[in-house]
Amino acid sequence: MPDTASAPAAAPAGVSKTDAEPKPIPFIDLQAQRRRIEAPVNAAIQKVLAHGGFVMGPEVTALERRLAEHCGAKYVLSCSSGTTALLIPLMAKGVGPGDAVFVPSFTFTATAEVAVLAGATPVFVDVKRDTFNMDVKSLERAIYTARGLGLHPRVVIPVDLFGQPADMDEINTLCAKEGVWVLADTAQSYGAGYKNKRVGNLAEVSATSFYPSKPLGCYGDGGAVFTDDADLHQRMTHIRVHGQGKDRNENVCIGLTARLDTIQAAVLLEKMNIFDAECVERNRIAARYTALLKDVVETPVIRGDRTSVWAQYTIKSKKRGAIVSTLAAEKIPTALFYPRPIHTQPAYRMFPSVEGGLPVTEELALEALSLPMHAYLSESDQDRIVAAVAKAVG
Ligand SMILES: Cc1ncc(COP(=O)(O)O)c(C=O)c1O
Structure with missing residues (x-):
């Protein structure tokens, strides 16, 4: 029996209940995008299911080539997430205990988390109010703060927050002077431009995320690392698969399971078309x-x-x-x-911030x-x- 006492009041004549209620607006409308590319994405996934190369299938290499052409980086290493895209280069460069890794605090946790995972010390830097991005003057002070604490300034991870590249020329110049290398966290900015270059090609190494809500997102987790350094790319290739060398019976370093699934690469190739x-x-x-x-x-x-x-x-x-x-x-x-x-x-409260x-x-x-x-x-x-x-x- 319906409970008439709690039944909703009838809408006024001519106004249905749905007319009276505002329609929800999605924060990000992934379904609208899916409707646009449903047929080619379904076909691309079916193709992977048919060839069965679920791990490091041909779509993975095709995506890496396509991303390199798109952003102008010489080497692209696809990987399992934006977080592993940041961690792999830190591991490949041997960042570890005693090293200071300069990061904004106004960012997603992963930017600082990878410094700690590598065994180093994150040092928090302030940002600019207008762009939300790293304040280069604060970075310069933080480098002195770190030295005062007996840490070795090693890496800066500027974040292109909300999609806009950070002040990369100023950051690269300061870091060259201080002997610190730059790992750009471009998880939110892949596709953006800076002067006559594209994100992925603005620092010694850049890392991005293909998390579904990112501007270029897949249907799960994914990421990529960009660099022009052939040796570094080679070392990162080993780290992506357990430090594997020329075959599965050789381990040349400590690594991870950090590959991008072939199905995600196939989805990304279709998304790159639009x-x-x-x-x-x-x-x-x-x-x-x-x-x-x-x-x-x-x-x-x-x-x-x-x-x-x-x-x-x-x-x-x-x-x-x-x-x-x-x-x-x-x-x-x-x-x-x-x-x-x-x-x-x-x-993270135990880690230092800029003076x-x-x-x-x-x-x-x-x-x-x-x-x-x-x-x-x-x-x-x-x-x-x-x-x-x-x-x-x-
Ligand atoms: C600035 C920033 N860095 C790193 C990441 C980590 O990416 P993922 O979630 O793919 O590991 C994100 C993801 O939200 C991010 O926004």
Whole structure:
């Protein structure tokens, strides 16, 4: 028997219940993308199922070649995630105890985690308020902080946060002067440009992620390392498969199981066919957000000499709480990246930060808020999001 006492009230004449309720807007619409490429992706997966080369099948090599052509790096090593893409080069370069690895604290955990996994010490560096990326002056101070602590400055891991390349020329110049090498964390920025180059080709080594929500994402975990250094690439190839040498009976170093599945490579090859066009769309949508929101909240800043792939569209507002709740009431999701910066986390509190601390990071942790962003966001959905933000800040 239906419980009439708790039955919902009838909608007014002419208004169905669904008309009255706002339609949920996805934060990232992977289904819209899937509908566009469903047939070729299904065919590519079927092909792998038929040939049966699930590990290091021909699609893996084809993807590595395609990525190298796309970004201009000489060597590409696909691997199991963005995290292993960061860890493998640290292992290959012998980074370990006593070494300082300079990382922002305003980033995803993996950036600092790999330093600890390698046995080194992460040293936290502050970021710039306008771009969210590493502050080179803070990095310079952190190198002195590390030396003062008796650590050996070894690697800088700048992060291209939310899709925009960090200040790579300034970072590369400072690191060359200080004898420190650069591992660019491009997990959020593959596809972006800097001066006349592409991400993947802006540092001695770069690492990216193909996690599904990334601008170029697969249907599971995946990643890649980019370099022009043939020897380093060779060592990383060994590490990807248990330190294996010329065959499975020879181990030349300590390694991991860190290969990219062939099925994921097949999916990525299909996604690469539409990736550049999707990046154009992401930029159009981001520009429209900025035009509509610039007088309402602090909108993201992209430097004139680079482009972003808009992994996130992130605003800043002291009224963040009100924006989150107003949008939630209208079925519009938001995301907080990163409300608890890494240096404040229990697992990382014992590691040093730059002298003078991380005031900008701590400010951004309270004010940054990401809005729905993907290549298939319609103007009508975007108008709803913008109107809700404006309503929330009054
Ligand atoms: C900046 C950054 N670095 C590293 C990673 C790690 O990538 P994965 O999740 O593929 O291991 C991520 C993923 O979210 C990231 O955003």
